[in-house]
Amino acid sequence: MKIMVIGSGGREHCLAWKIAQNPSMEKIFCVPGNGGMSEIGECVTLHSHSEMVTFAQEKGVDFVFVGPEGPLAMGIVDLFKEAGIPILGPDRKASLLEASKVFAKRFMACYGIPTAPFRIFERYEEAADFLRRREDYPVVVKVDGLAGGKGVYILNDLDEALDALSEIMVHGKFGEAGRRVVVEDFVSGEEATVMLAFDGKDYLFLPSSQDHKRVGESDVGPNTGGMGAYSPAPLVTPQVEDRIERKIVHPFLEGAMKEELWYRGILYLGLMIDEYGEPYVLEFNVRLGDPEAQVVLPRIQSDWVELGLALWNGNLRDFRLQVNNQSCLSVVLVSQGYPGHYETGKKIEGLEKRTEWEREGIFLFHAGTEKRGDHFYTTGGRVMNVCALGNSLEEAYDKAYRVISHLSFEGIYYRKDIGFRALRRNSR
Numbered sequence: 001m002k003i004m005v006i007g008s009g010g011r012e013h014c015l016a017w018k019i020a021q022n023p024s025m026e027k028i029f030c031v032p033g034n035g036g037m038s039e040i041g042e043c044v045t046l047h048s049h050s051e052m053v054t055f056a057q058e059k060g061v062d063f064v065f066v067g068p069e070g071p072l073a074m075g076i077v078d079l080f081k082e083a084g085i086p087i088l089g090p091d092r093k094a095s096l097l098e099a100s101k102v103f104a105k106r107f108m109a110c111y112g113i114p115t116a117p118f119r120i121f122e123r124y125e126e127a128a129d130f131l132r133r134r135e136d137y138p139v140v141v142k143v144d145g146l147a148g149g150k151g152v153y154i155l156n157d158l159d160e161a162l163d164a165l166s167e168i169m170v171h172g173k174f175g176e177a178g179r180r181v182v183v184e185d186f187v188s189g190e191e192a193t194v195m196l197a198f199d200g201k202d203y204l205f206l207p208s209s210q211d212h213k214r215v216g217e218s219d220v221g222p223n224t225g226g227m228g229a230y231s232p233a234p235l236v237t238p239q240v241e242d243r244i245e246r247k248i249v250h251p252f253l254e255g256a257m258k259e260e261l262w263y264r265g266i267l268y269l270g271l272m273i274d275e276y277g278e279p280y281v282l283e284f285n286v287r288l289g290d291p292e293a294q295v296v297l298p299r300i301q302s303d304w305v306e307l308g309l310a311l312w313n314g315n316l317r318d319f320r321l322q323v324n325n326q327s328c329l330s331v332v333l334v335s336q337g338y339p340g341h342y343e344t345g346k347k348i349e350g351l352e353k354r355t356e357w358e359r360e361g362i363f364l365f366h367a368g369t370e371k372r373g374d375h376f377y378t379t380g381g382r383v384m385n386v387c388a389l390g391n392s393l394e395e396a397y398d399k400a401y402r403v404i405s406h407l408s409f410e411g412i413y414y415r416k417d418i419g420f421r422a423l424r425r426n427s428r
Contacts, residue, residue: 001305002027004056005041006076007067008034010332010367010385011290015065015304016040017365018297022305029059035376036366036384049076053083061085063308069146072286073099077262086312087264090286094261097284098268101142101182104284111255113248115281116140118184124169127181131161138186143168145177149213149225150339154186189274190421191282192233193292194244196267197307199316200256203249206266207299207323208236209292210421215339217417224339225382228418230329230393231295234425235273244269244279264311268292294365294385295328326361329396330387331404331418335368336411338381344368346378346409353406361389362403378409393422 001024005016013036016028020040028041031052037043046052049071056064064080064087066072075092089095096103108115121127131139141164143151151174155161168178191213195206209231215221236244248269256263268285288296297304301322310319335342354364365387368380386404390396397419404414 001025001063002029002059002061003305004029004031004052004061004064005033005037005067006031006052006064006071008032008037008367009067009290010365010382011288011293012067013037013040013365013367014294014297014363014385014387015067015288017363018300018304019065022303025305027059029055029061031055034366034379035369035371036364038371049074049079052076053079053085056080056085057083063305063312064088065308067287067290069095069098069285069287073146086309088308088311089265091262093259094256094263095286097261098286099146100144101283102144102180105182105184107255107259108281111251113251113255113281114279116184116187118182120180120182122180124165127165127169127183128162130183131158131165134158136185137161140184140186141165141168142182142184143174143178144180144182145174147174147177150223151177152223187272187274187280187282189272189280190235192235192271192273193229193289194236194241194269194271195289195292195296196249196269197311197316197319197321198263198265198267199311199314200263201253201314202316203253203267204316204319204321205241206321207231207296208233208241209289209295210235211289211292212415212418215415217415218420222339224334226289226291226332227334227415228329228331229289229291229295230327230396230419230422231292231299232327234422237277240273240277240279243277244271248279248281264314291330291332291385294330294363294387298328298361298363298387298389299324299326324389326389326391327393327396328387328389329393329400329419330365330385331400331414332367332382333384333386333404333407333409333412333414334382335378335380336413338413342381343411344378344380346411348376348378348384348407348409350407351376357403360399362399363387364403383409383412393419393426397423
């Protein structure tokens with residue numbers, strides 16, 4: 001079997017690693033891939049989606065897995081479908097659930113999915129007037145389009161809110177993505193991620209997880225694409241999962257069918273769980289989360305390619321997902337200055353024992369790296385994910401940070417408190 005993995009981050013490296021475990025795997029093409037992925041498959045640079053389709057046809061690719069949201073939002077699934085090549089992901093219309101916060105909020109409102117009350121604005125003056133009249137803070141402002149996880153602002157007072165609004169709508173920080181904004185009430189509680197495999201009519205839950213989006217320890221500082229994660233999330237109890245299923249998943253299914261959304265892939269629910277255990281949707285994503293995938297996939301014992309085929313063929317009902325009982329924790333190593341300006345081209349030291357570490361259930365999933373000769377160098381803000389399996393979250397934490405102590409590159413930064421909420425809960 002020949003597989004194409006589209007993307008270049010830690011999620012895609014983890015995905016390629018998981019796919020490579022399929023016993024009939026012949027070849028994995030990584031488009032464009034990264035330094036770590038080059039050790040699993042052939043990294044190929046292709047400049048357009050049509051080039052990817054042609055390449056897949058010429059190489060006899062049997063299945064395509066898409067990692068990031070950008071290609072999905074641009075309709076890559078539609079192109080591969082037209083060419084008759086199996087691909088995992090929603091079509092362009094269904095991808096609006098992530099590509100447009102406005103579309104997603106209207107969808108939730110229409111089908112009664114619990115989410116924060118909201119208003120939509122296309123003009124700065126109208127949004128600013130609304131914020132000036134508002135009495136309750138904090139407030140949340142979100143750009144409509146894709147912003148790499150950086151287009152959400154939690155604002156504590158009017159001055160902060162007006163500054164953020166000006167940055168988005170007047171100065172155009174996010175370009176076209178910020179042409180419209182969603183202003184919504186702040187919902188207090190604790191965040192969690194629940195992902196589903198969804199074939200258009202049937203679904204199954206993947207293991208729960210919790211991301212750490214803020215750059216600083218104790219969740220301070222600006223939002224990032226993710227500084228680490230762990231799975232499972234103790235917050236998502238069987239009772240909470242039941243509420244998610246009844247109050248969110250079932251209405252979502254109704255909406256997807258009525259709106260005729262073509263969907264064969266992973267649905268990501270970014271949730272806020274309040275003090276009463278009630279779930280609210282903060283966001284939909286239409287693909288695996290990053291870094292959540294890096295703590296969920298190592299716990300899944302089932303073959304990921306077989307799951308993909310079940311989704312594509314619409315027979316998910318017959319698939320049985322097997323998950324181990326271990327915990328998994330991931331710490332993201334980033335370049336100094338991330339998520340702002342950072343330097344690249346730094347040599348990564350301490351990777352000599354990575355094969356030995358993998359035998360201990362510790363995996364290094366590359367994100368912003370390239371391989372030059374026998375060495376790896378940084379190419380991005382998020383550089384590498386150190387992921388560890390353990391019989392408890394405490395064990396996974398200790399294993400991950402033990403390995404991190406052996407790794408270095410100029411300007412390395414990482415949070416030292418990944419998993420702190422669950423660890424604090426476990427210590428009570």
